[in-house]
Amino acid sequence: MTSGLSATSTLTPLVIGDLLGALDSIGVPVTQLLQMADSIAFIILAAIGLTVIFGMMGVINLAHGEFIMMGAYITTLSVNVAGLPLPAAMVLGALGTAAFGAVIERTIVRRLYGRLLDSMIVTFGLGLIMTQGARIIFGNSLQSIGTPFGNVPGYTYSGYRVLLLLAAVAVLVGVYLVFTRTEFGIRARATIQDPETARTMGVDTDRMYTVTFAIGSGLAGLTGALYAPSATIVPSMGQAFLVESFVTVVTGGSTVLLGTTLAGGVLGTINAIFSNLYGNFVGQIALLLTAIIVIRLLPDGLTGLANTVRDKLGERQ
Amino acid sequence: MMDVSLPSRLEGIADKLNGPNTLGNSPAFWAAFAAGMVLMLAYPLVQGSYAAGQFSLFLVYGLLALSLSLIWGYTGILSFGQVAFFGVAGYTYAIVSLNLGGAFGQTVALPIAVAVATVSAFVLGYFMFYGGVRDVYVAILTLVVTLVLETFMAQTAGAEWAIGSVQLGGFNGIPGIQNFALGVGGASISLSGSGFYWFVLAVLLLTYLGARMLVNGKYGYALVAIREDEERTAMLGYNVKKVKLAVFTLSGALAGFSGVLYATWGNYMDPSVFTITFATIPIVWVTLGGRESLLGAIFGTIIIERLRLWFSVNASEFAIVFVGVILMTSVLLLPRGILPGIRDIYVFVDEHGVGEGIDRGRETVQARVRTLLDSVGVDVSETKTPTGSEEVTE
Numbered sequence: 247m248t249s250g251l252s253a254t255s256t257l258t259p260l261v262i263g264d265l266l267g268a269l270d271s272i273g274v275p276v277t278q279l280l281q282m283a284d285s286i287a288f289i290i291l292a293a294i295g296l297t298v299i300f301g302m303m304g305v306i307n308l309a310h311g312e313f314i315m316m317g318a319y320i321t322t323l324s325v326n327v328a329g330l331p332l333p334a335a336m337v338l339g340a341l342g343t344a345a346f347g348a349v350i351e352r353t354i355v356r357r358l359y360g361r362l363l364d365s366m367i368v369t370f371g372l373g374l375i376m377t378q379g380a381r382i383i384f385g386n387s388l389q390s391i392g393t394p395f396g397n398v399p400g401y402t403y404s405g406y407r408v409l410l411l412l413a414a415v416a417v418l419v420g421v422y423l424v425f426t427r428t429e430f431g432i433r434a435r436a437t438i439q440d441p442e443t444a445r446t447m448g449v450d451t452d453r454m455y456t457v458t459f460a461i462g463s464g465l466a467g468l469t470g471a472l473y474a475p476s477a478t479i480v481p482s483m484g485q486a487f488l489v490e491s492f493v494t495v496v497t498g499g500s501t502v503l504l505g506t507t508l509a510g511g512v513l514g515t516i517n518a519i520f521s522n523l524y525g526n527f528v529g530q531i532a533l534l535l536t537a538i539i540v541i542r543l544l545p546d547g548l549t550g551l552a553n554t555v556r557d558k559l560g561e562r563q
Numbered sequence: 564m565m566d567v568s569l570p571s572r573l574e575g576i577a578d579k580l581n582g583p584n585t586l587g588n589s590p591a592f593w594a595a596f597a598a599g600m601v602l603m604l605a606y607p608l609v610q611g612s613y614a615a616g617q618f619s620l621f622l623v624y625g626l627l628a629l630s631l632s633l634i635w636g637y638t639g640i641l642s643f644g645q646v647a648f649f650g651v652a653g654y655t656y657a658i659v660s661l662n663l664g665g666a667f668g669q670t671v672a673l674p675i676a677v678a679v680a681t682v683s684a685f686v687l688g689y690f691m692f693y694g695g696v697r698d699v700y701v702a703i704l705t706l707v708v709t710l711v712l713e714t715f716m717a718q719t720a721g722a723e724w725a726i727g728s729v730q731l732g733g734f735n736g737i738p739g740i741q742n743f744a745l746g747v748g749g750a751s752i753s754l755s756g757s758g759f760y761w762f763v764l765a766v767l768l769l770t771y772l773g774a775r776m777l778v779n780g781k782y783g784y785a786l787v788a789i790r791e792d793e794e795r796t797a798m799l800g801y802n803v804k805k806v807k808l809a810v811f812t813l814s815g816a817l818a819g820f821s822g823v824l825y826a827t828w829g830n831y832m833d834p835s836v837f838t839i840t841f842a843t844i845p846i847v848w849v850t851l852g853g854r855e856s857l858l859g860a861i862f863g864t865i866i867i868e869r870l871r872l873w874f875s876v877n878a879s880e881f882a883i884v885f886v887g888v889i890l891m892t893s894v895l896l897l898p899r900g901i902l903p904g905i906r907d908i909y910v911f912v913d914e915h916g917v918g919e920g921i922d923r924g925r926e927t928v929q930a931r932v933r934t935l936l937d938s939v940g941v942d943v944s945e946t947k948t949p950t951g952s953e954e955v956t957e
Contacts, residue, residue, distance in 0.1 A: 366641070371847075496700055537707070
């Protein structure tokens with residue numbers, strides 16, 4: 247996924263610049279759209295790892311922010327210390343975090359299935375250890391790697407951030423394909439729906455949980471890797487993603503992709519509007535209020551609403 | 564409700580204090596409890612006023628832990644938001660008392676601050692429980708509210724962020740809050756050092772006894788029923804939403820009172836009370852001490868805070884690592900907490916004698932270690948079903 251991203255990247259700024267110029271000339275509010283895209287991408291990427299683990303396994307990983315931090319750290323260190331090219335470093339960041347996630351699932355999370363609140367608390371403890379561990383080992387901050395590509399021509403807007411939206415879409419499509427079109431995806435969903443039956447059918451359910459958790463962790467790591475060039479690399483950087491990711495899970499409801507996409511779209515738009523008008527804090531408040539209102543009106547989140555609409559339209563029973 | 568200690572009613576009160584929802588009910592427990600209280604009362608006389616002042620912070624936190632034990636341990640609702648009500652009350656107290664000034668201002672500020680925390684808890688609780696928000700979603704929403712409050716308070720550094728004559732002060736917070744005081748003008752008392760310690764101890768004792776009466780009363784049965792099975796409780800005719808909202812509001816009020824005491828203890832309020840680290844700490848106290856035990860929550864608080872104090876003096880950068888490790892190991896190895904564990908040992912030894920107790924203890928330890936090794940080792944698993952891997956508890 248990331249290697250494909252790097253292949254297109256040499257062309258992208260120029261093409262996008264032309265495209266945006268053309269749109270602007272016919273009266274489309276390009277600057278506002280860019281900011282909205284930025285917000286939507288941020289929310290989708292912030293939440294995706296969390297929603298995969300929650301939607302598929304029912305476990306809330308409160309160390310999610312720290313997994314993102316880990317991806318960013320591995321990426322930054324690979325570039326700064328090992329001198330790897332950025333795309334390779336990003337892949338390493340995602341894979342490294344996935345491997346770490348697999349180990350954590352095997353040693354800790356596995357023992358807490360069926361004890362939902364306990365698994366939250368344990369991952370919370372893990373998050374504290376990871377943040378402070380990173381601080382003890384690497385100090386208060388890492389030297390950040392520069393943002394590639396410069397600005398979109400004609401706008402004071404980083405071309406890299408446009409790519410992040412593309413990456414967000416690619417991640418959603420990728421997750422969709424993995425869980426619906428592959429052998430693994432079918433086995434994993436069978437495990438989630440009915441572990442007993444899945445086991446009788448010969449599915450190694452233990453392995454499915456481990457791999458699903460690793461995928462979720464890897465996606466969090468990828469998010470960290472993608473934001474590594476444009477973020478300040480500090481041990482507590484994961485917390486910047488927390489509010490958005492949790493609000494998305496709450497608003498989206500239990501269906502992973504549909505929920506994340508819908509919630510990302512709605513929340514991203516709201517956040518962009520309010521952040522532009524009144525600053526970051528009001529943007530966050532708006533997110534929180536939206537989440538509370540959505541839950542008040544739709545107990546199953548936006549997914550529930552989408553399902554109701556679909557039922558009414560009679561496309562399925 | 565505790566002032567009715569007339570001899571004729573003593574028996575009735577004792578009945579109300581004891582019940583199946585608290586761990587210690589025997590005369591032996593109450594004797595030990597009384598002895599413990601005497602030691603606690605004597606602490607300032609032995610250690611001096613300064614040490615007592617330090618220790619009173621732990622007792623203030625104990626009140627916060629009690630509030631979490633009620634909502635989480637007894638009702639099964641994990642709230643990361645207790646520190647939010649704690650902080651809101653602390654800030655309100657600071658703003659009102661500094662604006663009005665003097666002992667009278669502080670006397671007025673106390674009920675206002677607790678009321679603001681209570682109303683906040685009520686409003687948040689109403690939206691959550693009547694909106695059908697449950698389980699992890701409650702935990703997430705309360706956490707998000709707390710984090711958003713941190714963002715808000717941290718950006719109030721500018722001069723425009725002032726209420727009356729009090730600057731909110733952003734990261735620096737509000738300094739200059741006076742020591743706890745009650746009364747008007749000359750007829751007022753200000754508490755610090757030993758005086759504050761005894762006052763907080765009394766507050767904590769009364770709250771503890773009140774909470775015992777609550778959980779062993781009819782209402783407490785409803786709380787525990789909701790924790791065990793919400794649907795069934797609703798079927799039995801309880802208004803589950805109302806009960807949850809009531810206990811959430813009550814625990815918000817307790818947390819708020821604790822926040823006021825905290826503000827007067829440290830003489831300042833800053834946004835650190837809304838950080839994710841501080842939001843976790845009450846959960847650590849209650850998890851370690853025993854979440855389904857009121858006394859356990861207080862014990863856990865004192866143990867953890869003593870250790871944290873030690874770490875912050877000797878190895879400050881490892882303090883948070885330590886908190887994380889304690890949290891993880893206590894959930895994994897002691898899921899019910901220290902105090903219930905001690906109670907189990909006491910009961911077992913009482914019934915079966917010491918020799919058998921030691922044997923049993925060795926077996927339990929071996930079993931625990933074996934499970935731990937299994938999970939770390941390379942897949943020694945027989946058939947581990949993730950959905951049913953409850954710890955073996957007896």
